[in-house]
Amino acid sequence: MMMKTIMQFLAFIIFSSAVCADEVYDVLLESMTDKNFVTVERLKQDELQAFCSQPRSASADEARAAELRAAALSDVPIPSDQNYLGDWQRGEKVASNGRGLQYSDDPEQENGGNCYACHQLDPAEVAYGNLGPSLSGYGARGQSIAMLQYTWTKLWNTHAYNICSHMPRFGAAGILTEQQLRDVMAFLFDPQSPVNRTQP
Amino acid sequence: MNKGFMRVIFTVLIGLWSVTLLSDTEGVFDQYREMLGDDNPAIFVIFDGEEIWYAPAGPKSVSLEQCDLGLGPGVVEGAYAQLPRYFPDVDRVQDVEARLEYCMTQLQGLTTEEVRGKPYSLRGDLGTELEALVAWIADQSSGLAIAPGQAHAKERATYALGENLFYYRAGPHDFSCATCHEQTGRRIRLQALPNLTTHPGAAEAYSSWPAYRISQGIVRTMGWRMRDCMRQQRMPELIMGSQASVALQTYLAVNGAGASMAAPGLKR
Numbered sequence: 001m002m003m004k005t006i007m008q009f010l011a012f013i014i015f016s017s018a019v020c021a022d023e024v025y026d027v028l029l030e031s032m033t034d035k036n037f038v039t040v041e042r043l044k045q046d047e048l049q050a051f052c053s054q055p056r057s058a059s060a061d062e063a064r065a066a067e068l069r070a071a072a073l074s075d076v077p078i079p080s081d082q083n084y085l086g087d088w089q090r091g092e093k094v095a096s097n098g099r100g101l102q103y104s105d106d107p108e109q110e111n112g113g114n115c116y117a118c119h120q121l122d123p124a125e126v127a128y129g130n131l132g133p134s135l136s137g138y139g140a141r142g143q144s145i146a147m148l149q150y151t152w153t154k155l156w157n158t159h160a161y162n163i164c165s166h167m168p169r170f171g172a173a174g175i176l177t178e179q180q181l182r183d184v185m186a187f188l189f190d191p192q193s194p195v196n197r198t199q200p
Numbered sequence: 201m202n203k204g205f206m207r208v209i210f211t212v213l214i215g216l217w218s219v220t221l222l223s224d225t226e227g228v229f230d231q232y233r234e235m236l237g238d239d240n241p242a243i244f245v246i247f248d249g250e251e252i253w254y255a256p257a258g259p260k261s262v263s264l265e266q267c268d269l270g271l272g273p274g275v276v277e278g279a280y281a282q283l284p285r286y287f288p289d290v291d292r293v294q295d296v297e298a299r300l301e302y303c304m305t306q307l308q309g310l311t312t313e314e315v316r317g318k319p320y321s322l323r324g325d326l327g328t329e330l331e332a333l334v335a336w337i338a339d340q341s342s343g344l345a346i347a348p349g350q351a352h353a354k355e356r357a358t359y360a361l362g363e364n365l366f367y368y369r370a371g372p373h374d375f376s377c378a379t380c381h382e383q384t385g386r387r388i389r390l391q392a393l394p395n396l397t398t399h400p401g402a403a404e405a406y407s408s409w410p411a412y413r414i415s416q417g418i419v420r421t422m423g424w425r426m427r428d429c430m431r432q433q434r435m436p437e438l439i440m441g442s443q444a445s446v447a448l449q450t451y452l453a454v455n456g457a458g459a460s461m462a463a464p465g466l467k468r
Contacts, residue, residue, distance in 0.1 A: 024364045031444030032430075035437035042371045042435060049369040053376060098389075101372050101434045117388045129388040131380070168373040175372055 021050055038103040048072070052164035065163045073160035076153045076171070079178060084148040084185050091187030092194070094180050095121055101175065111175050113184055118167070121187070122194035131166055138188045139196035151188060155181055242335055242412040242464035245327055245419045249336025252329050258308025267303035269296070269337065270349075280341035281461050284358065284450045285349030293349070293358040295449050296334055297423045298441030319440040320424040327418045330440075334410050335419045338463040346406060346461060348453040355450070362451025365444055366396070371434040377448070380429075391468075402455035408465030419464055422449055 028043045045053065048068055051061075097112025099105045115121060120134035141147050153160050156171030170176045176184070187193050253264045253276070269279035270287065284295040290302060297319065304310045319330045349355045369376040380388060381396040395401035409422040426445050427438040438445055 021364075024361070024368050027361060027365070027443050027447070028368070028370075031439055031442030032436045033439060038434070038436045040436050045368075045370050049374055052374070053364075053367050053369045055363055055367045055378075102431050103437065104431060127389045129386070129390075131383075131386050131388065131393075166379050168375075173372045173374070 021045070021053070035103040037107045038101075048159060052159075069160060069163050072157045072163075072172070073153070076156045076160060079152070079182060084152055084182060085143075085189060086179060086182030086184075086186045088183070088186040088190040088193040091180075091183035091185070092122075094176065094184050095187055110177075110180070113170060113176055113180070115184070124194065135188060135195065137196060139191055139193065143189055148185070148189070151185060152181070155184065240412055240464060240466055242339075242410075242419050242466075245332050245335045245412070246339045246464070247336075248327070249332035249334070249339075252333055253336065258304065258310045260307065260309040262307055264300075264303055264307065264333075266307055267300070269299055276337055276340045278341055278344055280338045280463075281344040282347050282349060284355075284446050284453060286352040286355050291354075293352075293354055293446055293450065295423065295441065295446045296337055297330065297421065298446055300330060300333060301441045316440055320421065320427070321416075321418045323416060325418065331410070331419045331421060331424075334421045334423075335464050338410050338461065341461045342463065344461050346403070346453055346457050346459050348450060348457060350454060358447050358450045359454050361443075362447035362449070362454075365448055366451055373434050375433040377429065377433070379433075396452055396455065399455060399458075402452050403459030404456075406452045406456035407459050407462045408467070410463050411465040411467045413467050415468055420467075422452075 025043060025045070029040055032040055032043065034040060051064060051068055054060075094113045095115035098114040098117055099109065100111025100114075115135075116125065116127065117129045118131040120128040120130070120136050121138075123136045150161075154167075155176075157169045158165040158167040159169065168175055171178070171181055188195055190196065256263050266273045268274075268287075268289075269276060270282055270285050271277075271279050280296060283299070284293050286293050287299070287302075292298075294302065301312065301315045304315050305312055315330075319328060321328055321331060350359065366377045366381075369379070377396065380386070380393050381401075383393075384395040384398065384401065386393045386395075394405045396405060406422070409425055410419050412419050423440050423445050426448050427440070430436075430438045
């Protein structure tokens, strides 16, 4: 009797959440139309997105989280020329540029990283958001290979370290190119970069 | 009273202000808002909306006077505050835009394509009929408590759907509404982000839409707000009055329920 109730309860949870995700997708598909270069293809979720779409109150499935974290980590490539650091001045532009991939954007232009939307970087720039932590003075962490790898991985696929992070997967989702990522890395690490020149 | 002349003066003033605003911060905006006081330029749009409501239109050349916004045919006062709600005649939950579309097609004989063709202004436009109607209808609920229907099973299901939509991550940036709106005290660049999962955040946001956007010189509806946040989310275009648009607004309205409507509000 008890067993049966538990089984029903479990079945309910599994079944209802499965139905939910599909229902949400179906509703979105009917509620949206292609616009310019953005199509309803984008409404489909990959495994990670589906996992990270539970309302806050939902209980976390730790085993699944570990699986997805490992999958994210294993897919991060090392920069093809083994070089993690590009040109900080170009990186600064990538960090300030909030455009890219919206249907109102020009698909011929390169995408921005929009880092300032969520992070403080150059302490002299006042128009910064705070969805993420301040990265001012990031270069003080040094340029050890571990630090470079950590940051590269974080930018490529943030979920490798923090599952369901709010930050976009700049590398894995193809938002930024490898070269743009190297440039942004330089913007974070280079001692000459305004991120590191002055402390607030 | 010479409405036309007043409007020209207002438009010029607002135009001048908005030029300075473009480069300014929230603090300065608040000062302008104070200067404007009760003189919300949306007043002219509200007048327009009332005229449009009573004007015969469409192939059948009838007005919207018999349109039932939930409180009976022709009752506009207090109707907006109780939307979105379940309508037995369509067996669906509708927001003000979906309901207006229904009335325009059923009463006036317009096609769905005609109504949905261009519901919201593009930048630089002077405003659409839908925007004017919504401004007037919302104004008729000013000061009343937000009280969306939640008695009918479909109304509750719509809320649940809205919550799931709110957390649905997709697209190249993995964004959901929650990415930007589930924490308190956050901002993107300098723009404050309300926490829409809480009552105070949802109440302040929901009660102030539709709103006059000073930087654009037009009234924007809550449906437009949903569409534009979907655009920022890198999603395709949200259809006015669609199930997703209605469900998201239901989620916000229920979270903000009890607070007083103060629309049309005034925005950056």
